Amino acid sequence: MGGEENQVHIFFFPFMAHGHLIPTIDMAKLFASRGVKATIVTTPLNAPLVSRTIQRSKSFGFDINIKTIKFPAVEAGLPEGCENAESITSHESEGEMTKKFFEATAMLQEPLEKLLQECHPDCLIADMFLPWATDAAAKFGIPRLVFHGISCFSLCTSDCLMRYKPFKKVSSDSELFVVPELPGEIKFTSKQLPDYIKQDVETDFTRLIQKVRESSWKSYGIVINSFYELESAYADFFKELGRKAWHIGPVSLCNREFEEKAQRGKEASIDEDECLKWLDSKEPNSVVYICFGTVANFSDSQLKEIAIALEASGQQFIWVVRKEKKAKDKEEWLPEGFEKRMESKGLIIRGWAPQVMILDHEAIGGFVTHCGWNSTIEGVAAGKPMVTWPVSAEQFFNEKLVTDVLKIGVAVGAQQWVTVCGDKIKSEAVEKAVTRIMIGEEAKEMRSRVEALGGMAKRAIEEDGSSYSNLNALIEELRGRRL
Structure with missing residues (x-):
């Protein structure tokens, strides 16, 4: 590894939202496991989440540190202590708060530049939502790599859609249309596309996305939380577009030990051992896991449809719901007596669940997901077939990758891109999709395909695997820039 002076030093700067923080922390651990000195830059209220997750890595001798910079919440017109996108509540319209949150993150440029000047790392890996980071790094001759947190398939899809505008x-x-130039005859309807791709009218968000694209083109390249074998046609296509990209994932696989998997992210809302005990008592592939990530918020009536579907399907389940348990009020979203009837069959986790730990358990036979990329790649790495229920962001793109390209899942039937609250899907459709991934010939075929991909994912990060080699090549390239 060479001495201290030969050690490559990388700054990691995640966007302040759990879906961005967690894979960035995993990535820092991955780089540190190769002898890189990793520094995670974040704000005071996000630092405890980071330190909780990297504590164990330090005991393995990994060189991971945290540097904090003050988050200008009040200066941007946000409530004191609003430092994570998930703490945006509707004091006023959510859109207004989000706009202020992005304005606050842009004010971090100056303090970041101070840190870059002080420490002069060899590289800055910054989240896509911090587009100004490219210019900040350039001032000191430091290469900036972009972490989009999405698949290469989605990057290629949105690129083709924005260039050719087939939805027009x-x-x-x-009406279905084919995405021009994209390998694999991928079809969408205009309803399934994100607003920011279709809009002719400039909004704050479309302006931000434009900046993200420009800074991404100007940056040194892109790191992708995926592995080459999963989306090789799209990785090759991306290269042909003249973009430098390194597939170094699945980054969640750097968490090998029980504690690492259990303690990834926020404090779980269930005792991990209790959860494990429950899963251990079940047959292999007999439990369906339902979780819609950290952002999608379903209405009470939609949650009720899911509950009805689960009961009708007869499947055992773990269901993660972002709702607090009410002490005396009746929970409107649960059918009368549901929890009592489901006592031995189902487990409802209210709040945060140790997802990687659950997905990796052999009792889990299928995964109902909103198709956020973190969840999708974790589902693939764990070898679980999926029911796809996209809501917003680039989730409809990931659905196509899962159902049409990889053929490892079935769509629940969501048709409409919305910002936070999912499409109204009837219980019959949910029940049918859940049954299709759990029972029968089709389920068996999907399971064997996704289990093979799970095996490839694990091999990709082992010595001489594709992601392992990509990561080595990137570190060596950064080292070479200094000589």
Whole structure:
């Protein structure tokens, strides 16, 4: 590894939201496991989440540190202590708060530049939502790598959609069209596309996305939380676009020990051992896991449809719901007596769940997901077939990768891209999709395909695997820049 002076030093700067922080911390651990000195830059209220997750890595001798910079919440017109995108509540319209949150993150440029000047790392890996980081790093001759947190398939899809605008050539928003130039005959309707891709009218968010694209083009390259074998046609296509990218994932696989998996992210809302005990008592592939990530918020009536579907399907389940348990009020979203009837069959986790730990358990036979990329790649790495229920962001793109390209899941039937609250899907459709990934010939075929991909994912990060070699090549390239 060479001495201290030969050690490559990388700054990691995640966007302040759990779905961005967690994979960035995993990535820092991954680089540190190769002898890189990793420094995670974050704000005071996000630092405890980071330190809790890297504590164990330090005991393995990994060189990971945290540097904090003050988050200008009050200066941007946010409530004191609002330092994570998930603490944005609707004091006023959520859109207004989000806008202020992005304004606050832009004010971090100056303090970041001070740190870069002081420490002069060899590279800055910064989240896509911090587009100004490219210019900040350039001032000191430091290469900036972008972490989009999404798949290469989605990067290619949005690139083709923005360049060719095929959605403008259809007669209605529910007519299917093929994405031009993209390998694999991928079809969408206009309804399934993110607003920021379709909008002709400039909004704060479309301006931000434009900046993200420009800074991404100007940056040194992109690191992707995926592995080459999973989306090779798209990795090759991306290269042809003249973009430098390194597939170094799945980054969640750096958490090998029980504690690491259990303690990844926030404090779990369930005792990990209790959860494990419950899973240990079940047959292999007999439990369906339902979780919609940290952002999607379903209405009470939609949650009720899911509950009805789970009961009707007869499947055992673990269901993560972002709702506090009410002491005396009746919970509107649960059918009368549901929890009593489901006592031995189902486990409801209210709040945060140790997802990687749950997915890796052999009792889990399927995964109902909103198709956020973290969840999708974790599902693949664990070898679990999926029911896809996209809501927003680039989730409809990930659905196509899962159902049409990889053929390891079935769509629940969501048709409409919305910002936070999912499409109204009837219990019959949910029940049918859950049954399709759990029982029968089709389920068996999907399971064997996704288990093979899970094996490839694990091999990719082992010595001489594709992600392992990509990461080595990147570190060596950064080392070479200094000589």
